[in-house]
Amino acid sequence: MVKNPSLKINCILNVKISEMYSVTINKEKFKVGKTGDLFAVNEVPIHWELEIIDHRTVHISKDHTSQLVELIDVNIKEKTLTLKLNNKISEIKIQDRFDLLLEKLGMNVTADTKIMNVKAPMPGLILDIMVKVGDSVKKGDPVLVLEAMKMENTLKSAGEGEVKGILVGLGSSVEKNQVLIQF
DSSP: OOSSHHHHHHHHHTOOOSSOEEEEETTEEEEEEEETTEEEETTEEEOOEEEEEETTEEEEEETTEEEEEEEEEEETTTTEEEEEETTEEEEEEEEOHHHHHHHHTTOOOOTTOOOOEEEOSSSEEEEEEOOOTTOEEOTTOEEEEEEETTEEEEEEOSSOEEOOEEOOOTTOEEOTTOEEEEO
């Protein structure tokens, strides 16, 4: 429990950013970063003043314009915020460099993806296969281990399904996007 409620929203809005983040606001993407006391959006410095109203509300002044921002919801697992900006609801998704790397490697499987097959997210070597044809799997169940870039990566099921085919064997070399298991 936070003893100083204004600290929570202050931390969210004044994160010490030493790198660029991708921030999606209502499906529009921006690059956000911070250098010293200045924030930058798409590499353009933003000068603003923040006034904490209460533990969920902040008043922002920028270029002689005032905005009232209210924190509605925080989903840490999904890295999303729901904010009310001048009585308009906005969904904000934040991706750090690791999220962006996983997305680039094709490993950003979403919860609502229909399970069809498991593909290699990167080139590598199959070290272990944890399922067999006919097995039922649930979302998040490990299905195989892929060694890539000297690291072991456990690939998990993106949803529920029954294994219909295993297209690789132990020790097989695979390429990025190669189908490994069919459901």
